[in-house]
Amino acid sequence: EPEVTQTPSHQVTQMGQEVILRCVPISNHLYFYWYRQILGQKVEFLVSFYNNEISEKSEIFDDQFSVERPDGSNFTLKIRSTKLEDSAMYFCASSATSGGFYYNEQFFGPGTRLTVL
Amino acid sequence: TQLLEQSPQFLSIQEGENLTVYCNSSSVFSSLQWYRQEPGEGPVLLVTVVTGGEVKKLKRLTFQFGDARKDSSLHITAAQPGDTGLYLCAGVTIQGAQKLVFGQGTRLTINP
Numbered sequence: 001e002p003e004v005t006q007t008p009s010h011q012v013t014q015m016g017q018e019v020i021l022r023c024v025p026i027s028n029h030l031y032f033y034w035y036r037q038i039l040g041q042k043v044e045f046l047v048s049f050y051n052n053e054i055s056e057k058s059e060i061f062d063d064q065f066s067v068e069r070p071d072g073s074n075f076t077l078k079i080r081s082t083k084l085e086d087s088a089m090y091f092c093a094s095s096a097t098s099g100g101f102y103y104n105e106q107f108f109g110p111g112t113r114l115t116v117l
Numbered sequence: 118t119q120l121l122e123q124s125p126q127f128l129s130i131q132e133g134e135n136l137t138v139y140c141n142s143s144s145v146f147s148s149l150q151w152y153r154q155e156p157g158e159g160p161v162l163l164v165t166v167v168t169g170g171e172v173k174k175l176k177r178l179t180f181q182f183g184d185a186r187k188d189s190s191l192h193i194t195a196a197q198p199g200d201t202g203l204y205l206c207a208g209v210t211i212q213g214a215q216k217l218v219f220g221q222g223t224r225l226t227i228n229p
Contacts, residue, residue, distance in 0.1 A: 004159075033216065043160065043205065043219040056216060091159050093217075105150065106217055108159035 002026040004109035006092050012115045013082055021077045021112045023092030032075045033093040033106060034067065036060070043091065049075065082116045089113050119144040121208055123220030130196060131228050138191040138204055138223045146208035147215065149182055149189045154203045154222070163204075196227045 005024045013019050025032050034046040048055040049067055066078045075094075079086055093106040121142045130136055140149070148167045152160035164173050166182035166189060173180045177200075179192040189206055203224050207217040 006159075035217070035219075042221045043207075043217075045216040045218070048216055058216075093159075105162060105165050107162060108152075110159045111157075113157075 004092055004094055004107055006090075006109035006112050008112060009110065010113045010115070012117065015084055015116055016081050019079050019082055019114065021079075021090050021092075021114070023075045023077075023109055024073050025075055025092065025094030026096075026107060027073070029094035029096050029107075031055075031095045031106075032067075032069070033095075034077045035091045035093060035108075036088040037091065037111075038088045046077075046090075079114075082114075084116050087114055087116045119146075119208065119210060119218045121206055121218055121220040123206055123223055125223060126221060127224050127226075129226040129228065132198060133195050136193050136196055136225070138206075138225070139188070140190065140206035140208075140220050141188045142208060142218075143187065144208070144218075145186050145211060146218075147186075147211045148209045149186070150207045150209065150217065151180055151189070151191055152205040152207060154205055156203075160205055160207075193225075196225075198227045198229050201225060201227050 007022045032049040035043050037043045045058050047057040047061045047067055064080045068076050089111040091111045092109040095106045123140050148165055150165045151163045154160045164180045166180055169184045169186045171182045177194045181190050203222050205222045206220045209215050
């Protein structure tokens with residue numbers, strides 16, 4: 001069964017360092033998302049991506065964050081200068097369709113646990 | 118800002134009992150999804166409800182979408198220890214990029 005994969009599973013970094021989190025969405029999906037979940041808190045939307053551009057981003061997704069689809073399979077989230085409060089689980093998701101009159105079933109990867117020291 | 122309030126946040130019951138988890142909002146969603154999340158893993162989609170009043174069954178789990186598409190419930194009949202886990206509801210926004218708005222989750226424990 002197709003699934004979303006993410007690497008690495010766990011990333012430890014020093015404050016101020018850049019990190020790149022990688023995702024391989026399900027192959028025929030067109031819409032890609034990043035969410036994060038701080039320990040003990042709810043899953044929060046960061047950004048959505050379609051047709052090689054950002055569709056929507058949340059207030060969390062400031063200038064320190066960027067996303068890219070460098071080739072036909074990978075979808076990356078870059079944090080330029082990590083802060084302590086960036087420590088969280090980061091989930092990539094993908095869907096075949098968008099919403100409107102069609103339901104938007106998003107399938108999640110296993111997540112990357114980012115620890116900023 | 119669209120919010121989904123999920124209740125209860127914690128529920129511990131005995132095997133064989135029935136339970137209901139609620140997901141409420143003042144906002145309308147185009148659809149609502151229920152996920153189950155195991156520790157250290159990503160949410161796994163259980164079901165999507167789309168039409169107001171829709172009811173979907175998944176074995177002993179019954180999901181309902183409110184008539185106004187603002188609320189949903191998950192009912193488990195004769196709960197089993199294997200049902201133990203974190204259940205999340207997530208609404209799909211109508212406007213914009215149809216992002217998911219998550220509730221805070223219900224941590225369910227079924228005791229043998």
